[in-house]
Amino acid sequence: MSDPSQTPVPGNWFVDPVFLGVPGVRSDEEVLAWQVDALCAQTDPEAFFPEKGGSTREAKRICESCEVRSECLDYALENDERFGIWGGLSERERRRLRREAG
Numbered sequence: 004m005s006d007p008s009q010t011p012v013p014g015n016w017f018v019d020p021v022f023l024g025v026p027g028v029r030s031d032e033e034v035l036a037w038q039v040d041a042l043c044a045q046t047d048p049e050a051f052f053p054e055k056g057g058s059t060r061e062a063k064r065i066c067e068s069c070e071v072r073s074e075c076l077d078y079a080l081e082n083d084e085r086f087g088i089w090g091g092l093s094e095r096e097r098r099r100l101r102r103e104a105g
């Protein structure tokens with residue numbers, strides 16, 4: 004049974020890798036093409052959508068060595084992603100960044 008306190012991982016979080024292509028080969032036409040090189044795709048997605056008050060440390064540690072970190076953060080800011088860790092930042096940190104950017 005699923006835990007109701009857990010933020011559900013959105014079904015559209017990742018586009019099907021078969022559709023996107025293989026790691027290292029990105030399509031210019033697909034806005035989510037950077038996700039083929041997303042490190043978190045190879046890990047536990049639940050760590051990136053922790054329950055309220057849950058630890059984000061593990062997800063952020065993975066983001067630190069992710070080569071598409073800036074693409075990921077840009078995407079989250081442009082698309083106003085409200086939930087989860089994107090580009091190494093939590094929802095609150097992204098909100099702050101957006102405020103500071105004016």
Ligand code: SF4
Binds near residue numbers: 051066067089
């Ligand atoms: S920066 Fe983090 S959340 Fe974004 S793709 Fe990389 S590992 Fe995933």
